[in-house]
Amino acid sequence: MQFFIEVMVGGLLAGVMYSLVALGFVLIYKASGVFNFAQGALVLFAALTFVSIEKMGVPFWIALAITLGIMVLMGVAIERIVLRRLVNQPPISLFMATIGLSFFIEGLAQTVWGTEVHGLELGITDEPFDVMGVFISKFDLFAATLSGVLVAGLALFFQKTKLGRALRAVADDHQAALSVGIPLKHIWAIVWAVAGFVALVAGMLWGSRLGVQFALTLVVLKALPVLILGGFTSVPGAIVGGLIVGAGEKLAEVYLGPFIGGGIENWFPYMLALVFLLVRPEGLFGERHIERV
Amino acid sequence: MSQTGIVPGHTDQQPSPFLLSVNNIEVIYNHVILVLKGVSLDVPEGSIVALLGGNGAGKSTTLKAISNLLASERGDVTKGSVEFRGERVDQLTPDALVKRGVVQVMEGRHCFGHLTVEENLLTGAYTRKASRAEIAQDLEKVYHYFPRLKVRRQSQAGYTSGGEQQMVAVGRALMARPSMILLDEPSMGLAPQIVEEIFEIVKDLNQKERVSFLLAEQNTMVALRYANFGYILENGRVVMDGAADELASNEDVKEFYLGLGGDGRKSFREVKHYRRRKRWLA
Ligand SMILES: Nc1ncnc2c1ncn2[C@@H]1O[C@H](COP(=O)(O)OP(=O)(O)OP(=O)(O)O)[C@@H](O)[C@H]1O
Ligand SMILES: [Mg+2]
Numbered sequence: 001m002q003f004f005i006e007v008m009v010g011g012l013l014a015g016v017m018y019s020l021v022a023l024g025f026v027l028i029y030k031a032s033g034v035f036n037f038a039q040g041a042l043v044l045f046a047a048l049t050f051v052s053i054e055k056m057g058v059p060f061w062i063a064l065a066i067t068l069g070i071m072v073l074m075g076v077a078i079e080r081i082v083l084r085r086l087v088n089q090p091p092i093s094l095f096m097a098t099i100g101l102s103f104f105i106e107g108l109a110q111t112v113w114g115t116e117v118h119g120l121e122l123g124i125t126d127e128p129f130d131v132m133g134v135f136i137s138k139f140d141l142f143a144a145t146l147s148g149v150l151v152a153g154l155a156l157f158f159q160k161t162k163l164g165r166a167l168r169a170v171a172d173d174h175q176a177a178l179s180v181g182i183p184l185k186h187i188w189a190i191v192w193a194v195a196g197f198v199a200l201v202a203g204m205l206w207g208s209r210l211g212v213q214f215a216l217t218l219v220v221l222k223a224l225p226v227l228i229l230g231g232f233t234s235v236p237g238a239i240v241g242g243l244i245v246g247a248g249e250k251l252a253e254v255y256l257g258p259f260i261g262g263g264i265e266n267w268f269p270y271m272l273a274l275v276f277l278l279v280r281p282e283g284l285f286g287e288r289h290i291e292r293v
Numbered sequence: 294m295s296q297t298g299i300v301p302g303h304t305d306q307q308p309s310p311f312l313l314s315v316n317n318i319e320v321i322y323n324h325v326i327l328v329l330k331g332v333s334l335d336v337p338e339g340s341i342v343a344l345l346g347g348n349g350a351g352k353s354t355t356l357k358a359i360s361n362l363l364a365s366e367r368g369d370v371t372k373g374s375v376e377f378r379g380e381r382v383d384q385l386t387p388d389a390l391v392k393r394g395v396v397q398v399m400e401g402r403h404c405f406g407h408l409t410v411e412e413n414l415l416t417g418a419y420t421r422k423a424s425r426a427e428i429a430q431d432l433e434k435v436y437h438y439f440p441r442l443k444v445r446r447q448s449q450a451g452y453t454s455g456g457e458q459q460m461v462a463v464g465r466a467l468m469a470r471p472s473m474i475l476l477d478e479p480s481m482g483l484a485p486q487i488v489e490e491i492f493e494i495v496k497d498l499n500q501k502e503r504v505s506f507l508l509a510e511q512n513t514m515v516a517l518r519y520a521n522f523g524y525i526l527e528n529g530r531v532v533m534d535g536a537a538d539e540l541a542s543n544e545d546v547k548e549f550y551l552g553l554g555g556d557g558r559k560s561f562r563e564v565k566h567y568r569r570r571k572r573w574l575a
Contacts, residue, residue, distance in 0.1 A: 088365040162419065169405045169416045176403035178362055180465055181391030181420035233407075 005134050007254050008247050013140035015226075015246015016147045017209075020202040021219050022226040022238040023151060024195045029232045030158065031167040031191040032083070032174075034094040040220030041105035042196055046071055047203030047212045048109045051118040064200075071196030074105075079189040087184055088174045106217060117213040120204060143205045148239070150201060154194075155235040167191060171233075225273035231286020240284060245269045310379075311335040312505050313359070313395070313473060318373030320354050320363065320529075328354050330529040331373070334507075336473070341499050341506040343516040343537065346526035352509035353400050355526070356475045359507070360397040361387050377473070392420045394472035400481065400509070402462040406451025410442055413450045413461050417468030428468075435464040438494055456487035463491070467498070473505045474498075480512040488512065492519045517541040 021043065028036035049070055054063040082097050124142050128135040158164040170177045170187050178184055203212070206219050222245070230241025253265040276283070313336040320329035329351050336342045344352050357363045358370050361383070375383040382390055396417075405413050414435055418428050436443035439460040445453055450461055459479055466474050476495070480488040496519055498504045510516035517523055523540045525533040533546070540546050 162415075165408070165412055165416060166419055168408060168412075172405040172407050173403050175362065175365060176399060176405065177416070178365060178387045179360065179397045179399055179403070180417050181388040181396070181469060182416065183386065183388045 002133055004251075007250050009134060009136055010140065011247035011250030012243050013137065013144045013246070014250070015242040015244070016140075016144040016239070017202075017205055017242070018222050018226045018245055019151065019239045019242025020143075020147045020198065020205065021223040022230065022242060023147075023154065023235065024198045024202065025220075025223060025227055026232060026235055026238050027154070027191055027195045027198060028098075030171050030235075031187060032094060033171045034091050034098065035232070036195070037095065037098040038102035038105055039195065039199065039223070040217035041102040041109070042071075042074075042199035043203040043206065043219060044212075044214065044216045045074075045105050045109040045203075046196065046200035047120065047207040047216055048113045048118070050200065050204060051120050051207065051212045052113040055118070067200055068197060071200055072193040075192030075194075075196050076189045078192050079185060083188050083192075084185060087178075106214075110214070115214065117211045118207075120207040120212050122204065122208045139208075146201065146205070150198065151235055151239050154198075158235060163187075163190070222269065225269035227283070228273040229276055229283055231283025234283065234285035237283055237285030245272065248272055311376075312338040312340075312378060313507065314376040315355070315359060316374045316376070318355075318358055318375065319371045320351075320358050320368055321371050322366070322368045324369070328368075328529050329358065332526070332529070332531055333373075334524050334531065334534070336505055336507050337522075339499070339503055339505055340521045341495065341508060341519055343513075343520035343523040344507060344509045344526060345511075345513050345516060345523055345540075347511065350526040351529045352526055353477055354529075356397055356477050356507065356509055358383075360395060360475055361385055361390055362397060362399075388420055391469050391471075394470070395475065396466040396469045396471040396473075397475040398462045398466050398477060398479070400477035402455075402458045404450040404453075404458045404461045404465075406449065408450055409447050410450050410453065410457075410461055411446040414442070414464050414468050417465035420469060431468055431470070435467050438467075438497065439464050456483050456491070459483065459487075459491055460494075463494070463498075467502075467504075471504060473507070475507050475509075477509045478511065479508070480510060480515060488515060495519060513546070514541075 021039070024039040024042065025036055028034065028039070046067060050063055050067040053066055054060065058066065078101065082101060083094070086094050086097060122142075124139050126137055126139040128137050158168060166177070166182045166187060167190075169180075169182060170184060174184060177187075202219075203216060206216055210216065210219075226238060226241040226245050228241075229244055230237030230239070249265045249268045252268040253262070257264050315332060315334045317331045317333050318329055319327070319331055321327050332351065332355055334342070334344070334355075344355060346352050354363070354368065357366070357368065359375050363370065370383055374381055377390075377393060377395055382393065382395070385393075405416065408416070411432070414432060415428070418431065421428075423431075436446075441457060442460055442464055445457060450458060453461065463474070463476070463479070479491050479495070483491070492515060495506060495508070499506060508516055508520060517537045517540055520537040523534065523537050524531050525540070525546065533540070533543075535543070
């Protein structure tokens with residue numbers, strides 16, 4: 001039993017890290033109704049930028065602030081150069097644009113900062129500690145707490161603030177949002193900047209796990225089943241989806257692995273997502289697609 | 294100056310005395326499709342002006358040219374000007390225009406389907422820097438005009454009826470405290486008594502809140518009953534204008550828009566014929 005709990009808690013905490021990546025997708029999706037293929041590239045770019053600046057001898061917090069500034073500028077630039085021209089175009093056009101952006105940002109990151117793998121030290125050791133007989137990784141706990149705070153903040157922001165409401169309005173109908181005087185340009189710049197910030201947090205946590213390298217862009221693949229489970233439009237959904245995927249894959253690995261063979265961890269979340277797609281395509285918390293109107 | 298002094302009416306040099314003046318605008322979509330071929334119209338302060346015409350006449354295009362919503366549909370105003378309170382507004386962004394008091398209610402309502410009715414209304418106040426109390430007061434005012442919305446305030450707008458959605462769209466526009474609403478086909482797809490209900494509210498808003506309306510409608514009969522003045526648009530041009538009661542009793546208008554009950558508006562070819570005949574008569 002204790003072993004079960006340990007596996008599960010480890011899985012849940014790791015799952016929160018998936019949630020964090022998924023969150024970036026949810027943000028853009030909520031504010032423009034489009035799946036942002038470039039989120040993984042943003043994660044890489046943010047982490048790489050931060051590490052490279054820190055390597056120049058800049059103190060941690062200042063490097064963080066500079067990186068954040070760069071991510072905000074990037075959000076504004078993406079709106080100026082790409083999105084502004086695509087207002088009111090079909091979502092598929094926007095989606096294609098984010099694919100293009102994704103390759104551009106990956107290329108940019110590696111051209112500017114190089115392709116070598118960097119280590120990233122957050123100053124939190126990955127030593128386990130004992131909570132009522134269950135060993136929990138300190139790093140996992142830290143990551144989970146940080147993600148939790150971020151998610152709670154964003155959920156409140158979307159639900160309770162004027163700007164959050166405007167973001168949701170934009171996601172529903174660009175043209176109508178313009179007609180009531182919501183300035184789409186500002187809104188999109190803000191959202192991409194916030195998505196850049198979330199990417200930075202995710203990039204730092206994942207970077208300190210895996211090392212800051214190109215493979216970070218692949219982390220987004222794990223975010224897909226999280227999104228399908230939780231729903232593309234729901235901030236809390238991203239968290240719950242992450243928890244399910246995290247715990248599910250670890251438990252499957254440990255308990256089903258011996259029977260089916262190892263490596264379940266790698267495909268189990270996608271199986272789960274597939275089943276979910278069949279049963280509840282909008283996800284646990286996602287908005288149902290409203291057909292009338 | 295001596296040249297233009299002779300010309301009656303207003304010109305670019307003289308600010309228009311009307312609340313809204315559209316001067317000879319031309320609109321092209323996708324750089325090639327010429328849709329408006331020189332449309333002019335005026336809306337006096339405090340009035341309801343109807344913009345009439347069949348499918349594809351250019352009513353919606355005219356309204357979007359005024360509210361500057363064409364850019365996102367790849368449309369361009371290539372000639373002419375739009376003045377609001379005597380100032381050129383054709384280069385403003387849509388939100389700047391909303392701040393000045395001109396809001397469009399788009400054809401097909403365009404509510405934010407996943408937002409609740411109340412959230413929809415609140416988005417209408419986005420451009421205002423008003424206190425919470427003020428916003429709450431304005432919400433109550435909207436609920437006063439549309440009591441049905443108060444009952445449904447917590448429902449997702451996408452699941453409300455067509456009539457309720459039209460009310461949401463108008464209520465949302467009201468939250469901007471506009472002095473002018475560009476209302477595009479409010480009757481579309483609604484049962485006659487709901488249409489009547491909505492037009493009654495438009496009249497109320499016009500009289501009590503002093504909101505001026507430019508109203509695009511295919512439903513000529515109803516529109517002319519509530520409007521003070523009307524313009525008839527055909528194929529991107531104004532072919533006739535006049536006081537609403539005059540238009541309503543005009544034989545040609547009757548023949549082409551009112552007389553043929555049901556969906557029996559005459560075909561495009563006959564409309565052209567009508568225009569030719571008008572020229573002979575003139
Ligand atoms: N985005 C667009 N791109 C190209 N052509 C357009 C576009 N929008 C409208 N048109 C064309 O412009 C013409 C006028 O359209 P508009 O929507 O202004 O007409 P309308 O009078 O509002 O008609 P309805 O009563 O059907 O709403 C039509 O021929 C239409 O096909
Ligand atoms: Mg129209």
